[in-house]
Amino acid sequence: DAEITQSPRHKITETGRQVTLACHQTWNHNNMFWYRQDLGHGLRLIHYSYGVQDTNKGEVSDGYSVSRSNTEDLPLTLESAASSQTSVYFCASSTAIRREQFFGPGTRLTVL
């Protein structure tokens, strides 16, 4: 069955370290998205991609980067982790035509 996976599911890191969260989908969706979810802020868009080699900044992109080298993967990198980036991160994907997004299981990141 087609699916969207995220790894790791839980990560603890230290301030200043570089961290990469993986997202992999087997639906062959063109569009991929990264969100963070925090109490009091809901789901906020970090970065998104409409296809290979395409990346765009979302609402809260500072301190994060993405790259899209193939259809299946959109890794999210925290260049220098900060305590403010402690959050739950969700990856999502959708087709180019329909706008329904399907979410991965999430990664809980703690920055100490």
Added chain:
Amino acid sequence: QKEVEQNSGPLSVPEGAIASLNCTYSDRGSQSFFWYRQYSGKSPELIMSIYSNGDKEDGRFTAQLNKASQYVSLLIRDSQPSDSATYLCAVVGNAGNMLTFGGGTRLMVKP
């Protein structure tokens, strides 16, 4: 003003009752509307999508859209304790494929 607004709740209903969840949005050009259900500690799960004015029914769920008044609602008939979750309203604006989410309404269905 937030672009997509929901009452945070909790909304408490007895088992078997109808739960009514509401959402308003500010972008008059919005075209696509979605309801997601999120259980505690889990990811959002798409349960309904609606694109045109009126009602759309799927099992116990009915989505209602009124573009003139800029609101979308979700009715859950015969509510079950397993429906207890946070319900997120999401809207796609006039441009692009990005979802803007409301803060969610927490629903509690009591046996």
